[in-house]
Amino acid sequence: MEKKHNIINTVRLIKKRQKMFFGEVTNIYYLYYHLSGYLAARAAVGISDDKDELYHTEFNTWVYRKYEAMLEHDSFWAETIDLVCKDPKEKAELFFNLFEEFFELKNVD
Numbered sequence: 001m002e003k004k005h006n007i008i009n010t011v012r013l014i015k016k017r018q019k020m021f022f023g024e025v026t027n028i029y030y031l032y033y034h035l036s037g038y039l040a041a042r043a044a045v046g047i048s049d050d051k052d053e054l055y056h057t058e059f060n061t062w063v064y065r066k067y068e069a070m071l072e073h074d075s076f077w078a079e080t081i082d083l084v085c086k087d088p089k090e091k092a093e094l095f096f097n098l099f100e101e102f103f104e105l106k107n108v109d
Contacts, residue, residue, distance in 0.1 A: 006051040008103060010038055015096045026092035032078035051108055062102055 014034070018026045021034065039056055042048055063077040067084050075083065077095070085091045103109065 004049070005042075005047075006049050007035065007039065007055045008051050008109070011035070011096070011099050018092065025088045027088065028078045028081050028091045028095060031092065031095065032076070051103070054103075054106060054108065058106075059099070059102055063098055066098070 014021050014031070022030055035055075039048075039052055042052060060076050063080050064071070064075060067080050070084055071080065077098075081091050081094050081098075085094050
């Protein structure tokens with residue numbers, strides 16, 4: 001059976017094939033822009049599902065709240081990760097871990 005395309009399957013594919021998408025090191029901002037473009041393209045053609053909406057409406061705030069004690073101002077998830085983590089490889093891993101944790105907490109797979 002073919003997997004339904006959504007943000008979860010897309011992020012998991014990117015995680016498995018990071019070098020294919022980003023080269024040697026996954027730039028956290030490029031990942032952010034890639035996912036934003038993915039969601040914008042889906043919305044432009046009228047495709048969206050609950051997982052896409054949940055990511056779009058709640059993930060930024062959830063990541064920020066998780067680290068707000070370490071931050072001086074409100075920020076989007078890529079900036080938050082960039083501020084709390086210095087190593088580029090660790091930034092990507094932190095994103096993928098946070099992404100999975102977020103959807104696990106929401107009981108979505």
